[in-house]
Amino acid sequence: MAKSRTVYVCADCGGTTPKWQGKCPHCNAWNTLEETVESSTPAASAHRYAPLASTSPVRSLSEIEARETPRQPTGLEEFDRVLGGGLVAGAVVLIGGDPGIGKSTLLLQALASLSETSNVLYVTGEESAEQVALRARRLGLQTGNVNLLAEIRLEAIQSAVSEQKPTVAVIDSIQTLYSGELSAAPGSVSQVRECAAQLTRLAKQTGIAIVMIGHVTKDGALAGPRVLEHIVDTVLYFEGDTHSSFRLVRAFKNRFGAVNELGVFAMTDRGLRGVANPSALFLSQHEQQVAGSCVMATQEGTRPLLVEIQALVDSSHAPNPRRLTVGLEGNRLAMLLAVLHRHAGVSTFDQDVFVNAVGGVRITEPAADLPVLLAIMSSLRDKPLPRGLIAFGEVGLAGEIRPAPRGQERLREAAKLGFSIALIPKANAPRQPIEGLEIWAVDRLDGALDKLR
Known part of the structure; x- marks a missing residue:
C-alpha cells in the first residue's frame, strides 16, 4: 500500500x-x-521527473536553425494581440481573473472560432455540460465542432486528449483537477502543481496548445503555488470591474511574444467584443473644461493609449492628510508631492490629495509623473488646463523631466485623436513637426508649470 x-x-x-x-x-x-x-x-515518483521531450545530442547553438514559430489565430484580434499573434503549438497558457469576469466566455468564443478549421476540446470541471451548452446558445456561437468533456480526474483528461488529439484544449479550471496518484484534495498546492506539470508535459510531447484557467486570491494574484507561473509559457490576467462593461487582458509573461501587451474588450449580450479604439474608453467626455484633469499618452506594449488622469486636492481636517491613488502607485505620489514642494515651491502638507486613472486602467510606467503633477496643480489652483493638452514624462527627484520610450508613437496617437498641444520632455521633441500638434518641450518641472501660468 x-x-x-x-x-x-x-x-x-x-x-x-x-x-x-x-x-x-x-x-x-x-x-x-x-x-x-x-x-x-x-508510480508517482517514476513519472514525476520524466523529460518534457525526447532527449537530443549536445550541439552548438550556432548549428541550431532558428525559425519563426507559426501562429494559429484565435479569431479574436485583441486576444491574439496579447498572445503575440496567436497560439503556438505545444504552448501552455494560464489565464487568471476574478470570478465572473468573463474568462470562460472568452475561451469558449475562441474555441468556437478555432473549431471551424481545427479540432478543439473544452474540458469543464466547474460547470456541467448543460451549463456550457446554455452559455454557448446564449452567446449565439456555432459550436457544432467543439468537443466537450466534463471531467476533473487528470488521468481521464489525459486519456481523452491523447485519443482526440485536438489542436487546442481548454482546461476550466486547473484548481478543480485532481490526480489519483495523490491523496490531497483538489485545489491543494500539491494537486495544482502536479496537474499543471502533467498537462505541460503532455502539451510539449504532443504539440497540443493547452489553455488553463486559474483562480485568483483576494489580493488578485493567481491561486496555487508560485511555481505554477514558472511552469507555463504564458501568463495572462483578465482585469476589469464586474460592474463595468469593459474588460482588459494583460500579458505578464510570454515566451513567444512581448509582455505588457493589452487587449481591450467590451462585454455585450453576445459575449466579448474587441474594442478598435481603446483610447476612447479612458477619456471622459466633459462638456466644458474642468479643473484637476489631465490627459496622458501612455504605452501598453506596442499600443499607445490616451488615459485621463484626474486629481482632487482639498483641505485636510485630520492631522495626517490622505494620499490615495486608484490605478497608480501610491508611494510614487508621495515622492512627487515632495518634488513639487522642493522644486516648484508648492506645498500640499495640509491638503488631501486623491488621484485616479479613468476607466479602471492600471498605469505602472513613470511617464505618468508629469500628468499627475499637472492634474494636481490644476485642482489646487482650481484652474483647468488648456483645451486639447496632453502630457507625458518622468519626473526625477532633482526636478528634471526625463524622456519616455516611444515618444513619437504617443504623439501621433494624440494628433490622430484631435489633441493640439503636447507638453513633453525636451528629449522627446520630434525632429519633424507633427501636423496639428503644437509641441511644448521642457526639461525642468518649474519650466513645465511656467508654461501653464
Whole structure:
C-alpha cells in the first residue's frame, strides 16, 4: 500500500516542511504554508521527473536553425494581440481573473472560432455540460465542432486528449483537477502543481496548445503555488470591474511574444467584443473644461493609449492628510508631492490629495509623473488646463523631466485623436513637426508649470 504523510507546502515557492511554521524556511514568506497529504507511490515518483521531450545530442547553438514559430489565430484580434499573434503549438497558457469576469466566455468564443478549421476540446470541471451548452446558445456561437468533456480526474483528461488529439484544449479550471496518484484534495498546492506539470508535459510531447484557467486570491494574484507561473509559457490576467462593461487582458509573461501587451474588450449580450479604439474608453467626455484633469499618452506594449488622469486636492481636517491613488502607485505620489514642494515651491502638507486613472486602467510606467503633477496643480489652483493638452514624462527627484520610450508613437496617437498641444520632455521633441500638434518641450518641472501660468 502507498504510504502517505502530512506535510506543509508553501503557496508561493512550493517548498515543503514537515511541520507548520509562521514563515516559510525556503522563501521567507509569512503565512503561506498549507497542510496537505503527500502520497509517495512508486508510480508517482517514476513519472514525476520524466523529460518534457525526447532527449537530443549536445550541439552548438550556432548549428541550431532558428525559425519563426507559426501562429494559429484565435479569431479574436485583441486576444491574439496579447498572445503575440496567436497560439503556438505545444504552448501552455494560464489565464487568471476574478470570478465572473468573463474568462470562460472568452475561451469558449475562441474555441468556437478555432473549431471551424481545427479540432478543439473544452474540458469543464466547474460547470456541467448543460451549463456550457446554455452559455454557448446564449452567446449565439456555432459550436457544432467543439468537443466537450466534463471531467476533473487528470488521468481521464489525459486519456481523452491523447485519443482526440485536438489542436487546442481548454482546461476550466486547473484548481478543480485532481490526480489519483495523490491523496490531497483538489485545489491543494500539491494537486495544482502536479496537474499543471502533467498537462505541460503532455502539451510539449504532443504539440497540443493547452489553455488553463486559474483562480485568483483576494489580493488578485493567481491561486496555487508560485511555481505554477514558472511552469507555463504564458501568463495572462483578465482585469476589469464586474460592474463595468469593459474588460482588459494583460500579458505578464510570454515566451513567444512581448509582455505588457493589452487587449481591450467590451462585454455585450453576445459575449466579448474587441474594442478598435481603446483610447476612447479612458477619456471622459466633459462638456466644458474642468479643473484637476489631465490627459496622458501612455504605452501598453506596442499600443499607445490616451488615459485621463484626474486629481482632487482639498483641505485636510485630520492631522495626517490622505494620499490615495486608484490605478497608480501610491508611494510614487508621495515622492512627487515632495518634488513639487522642493522644486516648484508648492506645498500640499495640509491638503488631501486623491488621484485616479479613468476607466479602471492600471498605469505602472513613470511617464505618468508629469500628468499627475499637472492634474494636481490644476485642482489646487482650481484652474483647468488648456483645451486639447496632453502630457507625458518622468519626473526625477532633482526636478528634471526625463524622456519616455516611444515618444513619437504617443504623439501621433494624440494628433490622430484631435489633441493640439503636447507638453513633453525636451528629449522627446520630434525632429519633424507633427501636423496639428503644437509641441511644448521642457526639461525642468518649474519650466513645465511656467508654461501653464
